[in-house]
Amino acid sequence: MLEINDLHASVEGAVILAGIDLRINAGEIHAIMGPNGSGKSTLAQVLAGREEYEVTRGSVHYEGVDLLELDPEERAQAGIFMAFQYPVEIPGVNSAYFLRTALNELRKARGRDELDAMDFLALSREKLELVEMDESFLNRSVNEGFSGGEKKRNEIFQMAMLEPRLAIMDETDSGLDIDALKIVANGVNTLHRKTPGGAVLVVTHYQRLLNYIVPDFVHVLLNGRIVKSGGKELSQKLEAEGYDWLREESAVRLAND
Amino acid sequence: MVNTGMHAYLTAFATLEESLNGRSAAPLHELRRSAIRRFEKLGFPGTRDEAWFHTNVAPLARTSFRTSTQADARRLWKTEDAIEDLASSRLVFINGFFSAENSRTEDLPDGVRAGSLAALLATEPEWVEDHIARHAAYEERPFVALNTAFLQDGAYVYIPRGAAVETPIHVVFVSSASDSASVSHPRMLVLAEENSQATIVETYTGGGAYFTNAVSEVVAGDGAIVDHYKLELESPEAFHVATMQCRQGARSDLCTHAISLGGKLVRNEVNALLAGEAGEATVNGFYLTDREQHIDNHTLIEHAEPNCNSHELYKGILGGRSSGVFRGKIHVHQKAQETDAYQSNQSLLISDDADVNTKPQLEIYADQVKCSHGATIGQLDRNAVFYLRSRGLNDDTAQRILIHAFAIDILNRVKPEPVRNYLERIVMEKFERARDTGNLP
Numbered sequence: 001m002l003e004i005n006d007l008h009a010s011v012e013g014a015v016i017l018a019g020i021d022l023r024i025n026a027g028e029i030h031a032i033m034g035p036n037g038s039g040k041s042t043l044a045q046v047l048a049g050r051e052e053y054e055v056t057r058g059s060v061h062y063e064g065v066d067l068l069e070l071d072p073e074e075r076a077q078a079g080i081f082m083a084f085q086y087p088v089e090i091p092g093v094n095s096a097y098f099l100r101t102a103l104n105e106l107r108k109a110r111g112r113d114e115l116d117a118m119d120f121l122a123l124s125r126e127k128l129e130l131v132e133m134d135e136s137f138l139n140r141s142v143n144e145g146f147s148g149g150e151k152k153r154n155e156i157f158q159m160a161m162l163e164p165r166l167a168i169m170d171e172t173d174s175g176l177d178i179d180a181l182k183i184v185a186n187g188v189n190t191l192h193r194k195t196p197g198g199a200v201l202v203v204t205h206y207q208r209l210l211n212y213i214v215p216d217f218v219h220v221l222l223n224g225r226i227v228k229s230g231g232k233e234l235s236q237k238l239e240a241e242g243y244d245w246l247r248e249e250s251a252v253r254l255a256n257d
Numbered sequence: 258m259v260n261t262g263m264h265a266y267l268t269a270f271a272t273l274e275e276s277l278n279g280r281s282a283a284p285l286h287e288l289r290r291s292a293i294r295r296f297e298k299l300g301f302p303g304t305r306d307e308a309w310f311h312t313n314v315a316p317l318a319r320t321s322f323r324t325s326t327q328a329d330a331r332r333l334w335k336t337e338d339a340i341e342d343l344a345s346s347r348l349v350f351i352n353g354f355f356s357a358e359n360s361r362t363e364d365l366p367d368g369v370r371a372g373s374l375a376a377l378l379a380t381e382p383e384w385v386e387d388h389i390a391r392h393a394a395y396e397e398r399p400f401v402a403l404n405t406a407f408l409q410d411g412a413y414v415y416i417p418r419g420a421a422v423e424t425p426i427h428v429v430f431v432s433s434a435s436d437s438a439s440v441s442h443p444r445m446l447v448l449a450e451e452n453s454q455a456t457i458v459e460t461y462t463g464g465g466a467y468f469t470n471a472v473s474e475v476v477a478g479d480g481a482i483v484d485h486y487k488l489e490l491e492s493p494e495a496f497h498v499a500t501m502q503c504r505q506g507a508r509s510d511l512c513t514h515a516i517s518l519g520g521k522l523v524r525n526e527v528n529a530l531l532a533g534e535a536g537e538a539t540v541n542g543f544y545l546t547d548r549e550q551h552i553d554n555h556t557l558i559e560h561a562e563p564n565c566n567s568h569e570l571y572k573g574i575l576g577g578r579s580s581g582v583f584r585g586k587i588h589v590h591q592k593a594q595e596t597d598a599y600q601s602n603q604s605l606l607i608s609d610d611a612d613v614n615t616k617p618q619l620e621i622y623a624d625q626v627k628c629s630h631g632a633t634i635g636q637l638d639r640n641a642v643f644y645l646r647s648r649g650l651n652d653d654t655a656q657r658i659l660i661h662a663f664a665i666d667i668l669n670r671v672k673p674e675p676v677r678n679y680l681e682r683i684v685m686e687k688f689e690r691a692r693d694t695g696n697l698p
Contacts, residue, residue: 102645
């Protein structure tokens with residue numbers, strides 16, 4: 001489904017990604033872990049199409065299509081969704097209006113009929129339940145005045161509405177208390193179960209979220225490269241031992257190169 | 258400043274005097290005479306004048322405009338300038354002169370009066386003389402002096418004590434340029450007595466190249482509630498200079514909104530004087546500019562008495578090669594203790610060639626006050642654009658939604674729903690039109 005080869009990216013001249021290779025197959029859950037500044041958030045942003053990051057080398061193919069050629073909205077239409085680490089507050093833009101417009105853009109792109117206000121509301125009610133959010137959210141401005149937990153739940157609500165094939169969670173667990181974390185994880189798991197052939201990429205600093213969203217593969221990012229891949233036990237080792245042993249290991253490897 | 262414009266005004270004034278045929282001894286004409294003398298002395302403001310630092314009126318000053326006459330009022334008003342679904346009484350002025358056939362006042366409640374100042378001057382000159390030019394001082398303001406010198410007609414609205422007018426009163430000033438560019442000096446006087454209530458909507462519109470030099474005086478008596486909207490929708494070639502002077506009594510509540518969309522060179526001056534205790538003033542504005550439009554908003558809120566509140570919010574969107582100016586001053590007099598005043602100006606630049614100058618000013622002589630001000634100038638929030646796009650909205654739609662959200666913040670404060678809907682429609686229409694012509698992104 002997603003194939004990343006030798007991906008290099010920089011922002012304002014600083015190299016952040018220095019050769020990422022990653023392959024995600026349909027149905028899989030992958031976790032990218034790494035310390036601050038390792039480039040894991042940048043990877044998520046590059047996949048979502050943020051223009052501030054310049055891809056200098058390498059390629060990304062999503063379902064056979066050159067992803068880097070697509071605008072952010074085209075990626076969304078193709079089924080990619082990124083849950084933001086910092087969801088943006090947009091005063092004056094009604095949540096329901098925004099989401100219905102977005103949903104209908106995606107439906108149009110996928111050759112489906114647009115939803116009218118009534119159908120949209122019915123669908124929203126169902127999906128709001130998944131993240132235990134109140135219907136009144138729909139009448140508020142997008143993320144405006146939301147608590148940290150509400151913002152993250154709103155991201156999962158949007159994800160549930162937009163039904164992506166590839167869901168990218170950019171440090172969704174940061175700043176979440178355990179109750180909100182469980183709600184978010186439950187939402188992601190439910191959606192993953194209901195999306196045959198869908199995949200999830202979880203970007204996180206901590207192992208905690210991975211107790212609830214259990215990955216098939218864990219990759220560790222250091223200095224813009226994946227230095228270790230493994231199963232879910234790798235994340236437990238990182239939780240227990242930190243990243244230092246990997247830093248030493250990769251330093252030795254670099255010295256031998 | 259050398260100007261041929263000045264000469265044209267002096268000549269036009271002489272013509273006006275001749276046409277008065279013996280009525281030139283009336284007190285009102287004394288006022289006109291001293292106003293034209295003052296105008297002649299002051300001349301047009303130059304950019305060395307601090308209050309006009311960023312607004313160059315030279316193109317206006319060097320134009321010889323034909324002064325409009327009563328005959329202009331016979332032109333037909335295009336009803337497309339009406340606000341759909343607005344059940345209102347309506348006063349229409351064409352080039353500054355009352356047009357009875359386009360106006361409608363029969364639904365006004367008993368005791369409430371609205372109509373033509375010229376007509377009232379013929380029947381009750383004392384009333385007009387008692388109230389006109391009491392508030393908009395012309396001594397230091399050349400454009401007010403010029404308007405006062407040519408004061409012949411205009412709108413008056415009188416709401417007696419305790420009366421409430423439920424439907425808005427719509428005052429429309431239409432300018433229609435004929436063969437040559439003309440100038441008109443619209444005037445409006447609103448007197449809302451103690452505990453009365455009214456909504457006034459002023460619209461300025463027209464076609465061709467012309468100059469509108471308007472002066473409005475709005476008096477809210479003790480406990481009066483006045484809701485006021487000024488819709489500046491002049492033609493793209495028009496010059497528009499407007500001065501509004503408000504005086505508020507104790508416990509009065511005045512809201513004024515200056516919406517500026519049209520014109521080539523526009524200057525709005527809004528001055529609110531809180532002259533009684535516990536008054537409440539809300540002074541809002543919105544502007545959307547394109548091409549080479551220049552829109553200057555100049556406000557002064559004077560807290561002369563204790564316990565008054567004022568709230569001021571001006572928001573603007575600037576595109577093309579247009580420019581905007583905002584200068585807002587809050588003046589808290591020494592005795593105005595317990596003043597609470599807030600002022601904000603937010604500008605959104607949506608083109609690389611647009612610019613805006615903003616200068617908030619606080620002048621505080623009392624010690625128990627709460628005053629704050631702020632100004633922001635920015636571009637569309639890139640994070641917000643990306644957020645919307647990442648959900649599937651294209652760049653164009655994302656920008657439109659954000660611009661709408663920025664504008665709607667002010668438009669949502671417009672209370673009469675038909676006016677709000679109308680403004681929302683014409684603001685977005687202007688935005689679309691400006692973008693189609695390549696003036697906006």
